[in-house]
Every structure is written in C-alpha cells, then in structure tokens.
Amino acid sequence: MQVQHEFDADLLILGAGMSGLAAARALGERGMRVLVLEARDRIGGRVWSQRALSGDVVELGAEFIHGRAPELWSLIEESGVTTAERDGVMLRETSDGLNAAEDHGEDIFAPLENLEGYEGEDLSFADWLNTSDVPEDSRAAVTAYVEGFNAADATKISIKSLGIQQKAEDETEGYRSWHVHGGYVQLADYLATRLVAQHGRIETNCVVESIAWQQGSVEVTTSKGTFRAPRCGITLPLGVLQQVNREGGIRIEPQPAAIAQSHRMEMGQAARVTLVFRSRWWEKGSAAPPEELQQMGFLLTRDRLPSVWWTARTEAEPAPTLTGWSGGPRSLIFSGRTTDELAAEACSTLAKIFQMDEFLVRSELLSAHTHDWTADPFSRGAYSYVAAGGIDAPRAMTEPEQNTLFFAGEHTDVTGHWGTVHAAIRSGLRAAEQILDTQSPRL
Structure with a gap:
C-alpha cells in the first residue's frame, strides 16, 4: 500500500457500539478529528432499545446494569438518564409448582x-x-x-x-442490577451527541470490506467508499474478528496478531424473546402464592426452554412484560424461528408454568420482540467468553499494532467483566488512552 498523505480524519473507528463510541467521544474531546464507520443503520451495536406499540421499552440486546462499575455509572450520571434497581422474588419451577428459590x-x-x-x-x-x-x-x-x-x-x-x-x-456488587428508564440506547445516543459536538462524524450503513495498513497509514474500503487515517480503532465484536480473512469476512492485510488471539476465545450464543402483554396476568395464576407471583422478578424453569424468564419489574414500575432467555448450546434450538413462532411456543410454555389457560395467555399478548444475534453478520453471536487455555488472550488483544491499529470491545476486558456494557466502555477508554499516547505533535 502506498503511504497516503491526505487523510479523512486523524482516526478511524470501526463500530459504533459502546466501546467505539466511548473511545470516539474521549478522543474527540481531546481535539482529534474522529470518523466512526458503522455497518448498521443505527448506533449502539449490541445495545438496541425499541419502543413497543404499547409504549413499553423493549431491549433486544443488553438490558441489565450489572453492579457498580465506575465507568458505566459515571456515564449514567453525566448523561442524566435515570435508572431503577431491579427487585423481586426469584421463583423456581418444581414438580409441585413454583417455589421461592432463595433457599437453594x-x-x-x-x-x-x-x-x-x-x-x-x-x-x-x-x-x-x-x-x-x-x-x-x-x-x-x-x-x-x-x-x-x-x-x-x-x-x-x-x-x-x-x-x-x-x-x-x-x-463491584455484581449481584445487584438496574435497568435504564427509556432504554439503554440513550447512553449510546449521548456519547454520539458529545462526539458530534466536537466535530466528530458517524457514517452509518457503512459496511467494512477490507483494511490495508502499514505503520502510520490505514486505508479502509467500505460499501460507501474508501477512508484513510494515520490510525484506526477496531471495536468490532469478537465474532466478526474471528471471521477476518475467511469467507464472508473482512480482509485485513497484513493480518494483525489480535486475529489469532481472537480464536482463543469464544463468541457466546443466546436466544431471547420479550412478550408485551395487556396486563400482568401471571399474578392470577395458581402455581404459587399470590404475593410471590406479584413480586416475581426471575423465574427458573424446570427442563424447559427458554430456561429463564424475568419481568421488567421494579417496585415503582411493574411493567406487563416477560422476557425469556436461554444461553449456551441449548439456545441454538431457537435459531431460524420466526418471532410469531417463538411467541406462540412461549405462550404455551408460560401457560403450563403458571397453570393457566393457554387461550387466556395468548389473548393477553400485545406484541413479541426478538433478534437473532448469532445470525446477525455484524455480531455473529451474543457476547464473548474465554475458552479453556485462553486466559491471556484478552490482554494480548489490547496490544496496539505498530501504534497504528488499536483494539477495543468487551472481549478485550482484562478485569473479568467480559460480556458486559461496562467492559465495552472501559475498553474504549483504554484504547483512547493508548491512541493519545501515540499522538504526533501536530495533534
């Protein structure tokens, strides 16, 4: 590749998920001209909030704030979004109905x-x-x-x-959890707004096809043309990195060491469906005492899929929604199902669990919402985990390539919080500091 003397920005960032936006905002506020390239028609990555026709906010991706991670809570306080701590009883399905799970x-x-x-x-x-x-x-x-x-x-x-x-x-008090009033995506929107205020840019619908680079120069070819910069932050999900230089994946030449390290981790699989109802009908079931059904926060099923259900319940906001979740290999049974098929099966399962008439449950349903992250070409899975023998891979992926390519994303976390929004934010801030350490005097 020829050295380019005219650049579109001081830095290209690939991916407008939480890690990419956190890095972009931090660097924009330090005076760098940042251009973010995002394949989707929206920002947020695996943070994706939708508003149902009922007015309820549904999370298709990340939903929970896990614990008190400082990077995430600092952003929450700065942005002014409001949160509510989740509460409620955990119920477990047994052979004789539903029982409080605390004892086990x-x-x-x-x-x-x-x-x-x-x-x-x-x-x-x-x-x-x-x-x-x-x-x-x-x-x-x-x-x-x-x-x-x-x-x-x-x-x-x-x-x-x-x-x-x-x-x-x-x-970090990881046993506690909160949700964001109005949707998690508000945090992504806030970061994007701050970036644009610093004259940064975000190009959506911009699918990366190839990256050619050498020290001090990066050329990214996309569906919207070619972009150049002296540095590039790669915040693509682990599943996308694992497809680099393979059929259907992004081409990167020369291939950075981080790609080999990515194969020492795994991209997790999960399936979820959120059902929005007219009312909290399950509180009228006979499978458990009324007070436990009214206070239900989580439900662990017995040999059923989805294996876990939760309500969008806080003491002040008991919304009429149920979300079913299955993670790991068993979640693949849902692959290829339509939303209507998932909803019908879920209603049938819930009727059995709560010992209620299936027709009643179906008649209460207003809408169903799901997204297949495994089939999504821009994520290729839910979130990362470390494979046996690969415990040093996340740290290895934080190493810059010739001070030109920098990597961030929840999979590069080195503190044990893989698969979380706060890990993504932390990694973006870490990459931003690495990039700032390599600034040329003109910046």
Missing part, C-alpha cells in the same frame, strides 16, 4: 464462589466439574447457570476465567 441459591453458587483465586490447570468448566467434589445433584443446576449467564458452552469456557469473573463481580 447459595448451594448453586457455592462452587463458583470457591473458584476465586483458582490457580490450577485452566480446564473447561465441564472438565473441572468432573474432577471436583461438587455433589452430583448440584452439577446440572450450576452448569445451567454457567451456560445461561455466560452464553457459553460448559465444555469450552475457561475455569480460570470464571474464578476471575466471580472476584470481579464481588468487587
């Missing part, structure tokens, strides 16, 4: 809590479990939790990463 929760999580500080061989969780003293009757439940929460395959996910994750959650 500590037993389920005990094996994971014991992983803090684990220094043995970095096995997969399944291999570790087979050699552990975890009781046989607890193994299915803890495996279901690991796969569901991490969108992971238990035969692949790193046991060391789970130990690091557990410690990270303890340090």
Whole structure:
C-alpha cells in the first residue's frame, strides 16, 4: 500500500457500539478529528432499545446494569438518564409448582464462589466439574447457570476465567442490577451527541470490506467508499474478528496478531424473546402464592426452554412484560424461528408454568420482540467468553499494532467483566488512552 498523505480524519473507528463510541467521544474531546464507520443503520451495536406499540421499552440486546462499575455509572450520571434497581422474588419451577428459590441459591453458587483465586490447570468448566467434589445433584443446576449467564458452552469456557469473573463481580456488587428508564440506547445516543459536538462524524450503513495498513497509514474500503487515517480503532465484536480473512469476512492485510488471539476465545450464543402483554396476568395464576407471583422478578424453569424468564419489574414500575432467555448450546434450538413462532411456543410454555389457560395467555399478548444475534453478520453471536487455555488472550488483544491499529470491545476486558456494557466502555477508554499516547505533535 502506498503511504497516503491526505487523510479523512486523524482516526478511524470501526463500530459504533459502546466501546467505539466511548473511545470516539474521549478522543474527540481531546481535539482529534474522529470518523466512526458503522455497518448498521443505527448506533449502539449490541445495545438496541425499541419502543413497543404499547409504549413499553423493549431491549433486544443488553438490558441489565450489572453492579457498580465506575465507568458505566459515571456515564449514567453525566448523561442524566435515570435508572431503577431491579427487585423481586426469584421463583423456581418444581414438580409441585413454583417455589421461592432463595433457599437453594447459595448451594448453586457455592462452587463458583470457591473458584476465586483458582490457580490450577485452566480446564473447561465441564472438565473441572468432573474432577471436583461438587455433589452430583448440584452439577446440572450450576452448569445451567454457567451456560445461561455466560452464553457459553460448559465444555469450552475457561475455569480460570470464571474464578476471575466471580472476584470481579464481588468487587463491584455484581449481584445487584438496574435497568435504564427509556432504554439503554440513550447512553449510546449521548456519547454520539458529545462526539458530534466536537466535530466528530458517524457514517452509518457503512459496511467494512477490507483494511490495508502499514505503520502510520490505514486505508479502509467500505460499501460507501474508501477512508484513510494515520490510525484506526477496531471495536468490532469478537465474532466478526474471528471471521477476518475467511469467507464472508473482512480482509485485513497484513493480518494483525489480535486475529489469532481472537480464536482463543469464544463468541457466546443466546436466544431471547420479550412478550408485551395487556396486563400482568401471571399474578392470577395458581402455581404459587399470590404475593410471590406479584413480586416475581426471575423465574427458573424446570427442563424447559427458554430456561429463564424475568419481568421488567421494579417496585415503582411493574411493567406487563416477560422476557425469556436461554444461553449456551441449548439456545441454538431457537435459531431460524420466526418471532410469531417463538411467541406462540412461549405462550404455551408460560401457560403450563403458571397453570393457566393457554387461550387466556395468548389473548393477553400485545406484541413479541426478538433478534437473532448469532445470525446477525455484524455480531455473529451474543457476547464473548474465554475458552479453556485462553486466559491471556484478552490482554494480548489490547496490544496496539505498530501504534497504528488499536483494539477495543468487551472481549478485550482484562478485569473479568467480559460480556458486559461496562467492559465495552472501559475498553474504549483504554484504547483512547493508548491512541493519545501515540499522538504526533501536530495533534
């Protein structure tokens, strides 16, 4: 590639998800001319909020604020968006109906809590479990939790990463969760507004086809033309990075070391469907005492898919919605289903769980909402996790390539918070600092 002497910006950023926007805003406010290239017709990446016809906000991607991570809460306070802490009872489906799950929760999580500080061989969780003293009757439940929460395959996910994750959650009150009034995407909108105020630009519907680079010069060919800059921040999801220089993927020449490292991680699989109803009909069911049904926050099903349900419930805002979630290999059973098919199956399942008439449940349904992130070519999965033996891969991906290519995204987090919005934001801010450290005097 010939060295280019005329650049479209001081920096190109690929991807207008939370990591890309966080980096772009930080650099724009330091005087850099930033151009963000986004393949979708919207910003936010895997943060995607929609408003249903009923007026309820539905999250198709990230939904929860997990714990008190400072980078995310600083943005929340700065932007002025409001949040509400989630509350409610966790119910578990058993052979005799629904029962409060609190009595069993500590037993389920005990094996994971014991992983803090684990220094043995970095096995997969399944291999570790087979050699552990975890009781046989607890193994299915803890495996279901690991796969569901991490969108992971238990035969692949790193046991060391789970130990690091557990410690990270303890340090940030990860057992607490909040939701954003009006939708998570407001945070993406705020970052974009701040970037534009600093004369930054965002090009949507701009699909990257190839990247040619050498030290001090990057040329990105897209569906909207070719863009050039002396540096480039690559904030594409792990699933997209893993497809680089493969059929249907982006071409990058020469291939950076981060691409090889990406294959030491895994892109998790998950399926979810959110159902918006006329009323909170489940509170009238007979599967549990009325007060528990009224206070239900989460529901763990028994040998059903989706395996977990939750309400959009806070004490002040008990919305009439239910979201079903399955993570890991079992979620693939939903692949290729239409929204109507998922909704019909979900209503049938919910009627059985709450011991109510299926026709009544269907008649209460106003709308259903889902998105197949695995089939989405701009994500190729839900969120990342570390594969057995790959515990140092995220840190390796944070290393710049000749001070020209820089990588960010939740998969590059080094603090144990993979798969979260706050990890994405933190990685974007880290990449911004790396880029600032390489500024030329004219900037």
